[in-house]
Amino acid sequence: MGHYAKHAVLLSFLSLSVFTSLPTAADTLKNIESTAELRVCMWPDYFGISYRNPKTGRFQGVDIELSKALADDLGVKLTYVHTDFSRVIEDVESGKCQIAMMGVGITPARAERLSFSEPYLKSDVYAVTTKANRSVQKWSDLDQPGHVIAVQKGTFMEPLMLSTVKQARVIVTHKPSEREREVESGRADAFITDYPYSQRMLMNTDWARVVAPEQPIQITYYAYAVPKGDSAWLERVNAFVRQIKRDGRLEKAAKPHNLLPMVIKD
Numbered sequence: 001m002g003h004y005a006k007h008a009v010l011l012s013f014l015s016l017s018v019f020t021s022l023p024t025a026a027d028t029l030k031n032i033e034s035t036a037e038l039r040v041c042m043w044p045d046y047f048g049i050s051y052r053n054p055k056t057g058r059f060q061g062v063d064i065e066l067s068k069a070l071a072d073d074l075g076v077k078l079t080y081v082h083t084d085f086s087r088v089i090e091d092v093e094s095g096k097c098q099i100a101m102m103g104v105g106i107t108p109a110r111a112e113r114l115s116f117s118e119p120y121l122k123s124d125v126y127a128v129t130t131k132a133n134r135s136v137q138k139w140s141d142l143d144q145p146g147h148v149i150a151v152q153k154g155t156f157m158e159p160l161m162l163s164t165v166k167q168a169r170v171i172v173t174h175k176p177s178e179r180e181r182e183v184e185s186g187r188a189d190a191f192i193t194d195y196p197y198s199q200r201m202l203m204n205t206d207w208a209r210v211v212a213p214e215q216p217i218q219i220t221y222y223a224y225a226v227p228k229g230d231s232a233w234l235e236r237v238n239a240f241v242r243q244i245k246r247d248g249r250l251e252k253a254a255k256p257h258n259l260l261p262m263v264i265k266d
Helices: 008-014 028-035 062-074 088-093 157-164 178-185 195-204 231-247 249-257
Strands: 037-042 050-052 077-082 099-105 114-116 121-123 125-130 148-152 169-173 190-194 208-211 220-227
Touching: 028 037, 028 231, 037 062, 037 088, 050 062, 050 099, 062 077, 062 099, 062 231, 062 249, 088 099, 088 114, 088 220, 125 178, 125 195, 148 157, 148 178, 157 169, 157 190, 169 178, 178 190, 190 195, 195 208, 220 231, 231 249
Parallel strands: 037 077, 037 099, 148 169, 148 190
Antiparallel strands: 099 220, 114 220, 121 220, 125 190, 125 208
């Protein structure tokens, strides 16, 4: 709770659901115990977070490790439900999964429909352009007449860019890797992403260049999303988040994926 006191802006909309004691509309914990299964929504294309390595076919990332840890703590089998950010709200609400563990950024729109745990990671936004693009050298170069900026549908970057960009044109991409293709081809000047995905681009392409903002643009906090109306399940997830911060499992899971700069320790 001390962490939230430091972040008044975050509290202003988290108060919609996170810390309010809600009447229990579902008994998720009993369901998990009775089925001996934890269903976790994850996006398998989120580098460093929840990612299927194309070379090995194996899942890897901080939330892969931590979802295994949560299932182990509960003493149940872990089952992944594949989703993406354009439909994760519906998948959690409908019960396809009992929790989303895929670096879900807390936004007011999401907090209206989902409950969030205490945050465990945070990130600002970053632009990915090409090494050959001379017109984008710093953050202020992005919002210029004639420039095209791509954002992925359903990500927190979509409403941010649509509301703040005044002179450039913002395009919203829907298909996997579409925003990358728009930039690599030159049809877009940059796409906006977060720290983990920017690192993926640097590690896995020879054309990408990352432009970081000179001043914070929008620090977004990442948390685990659960259905509204189940305060017992939310508190159990919060207890897990607090425990992995204390016992070092969060930092241990983040370190191999170069995500230590994102970790929230308190």
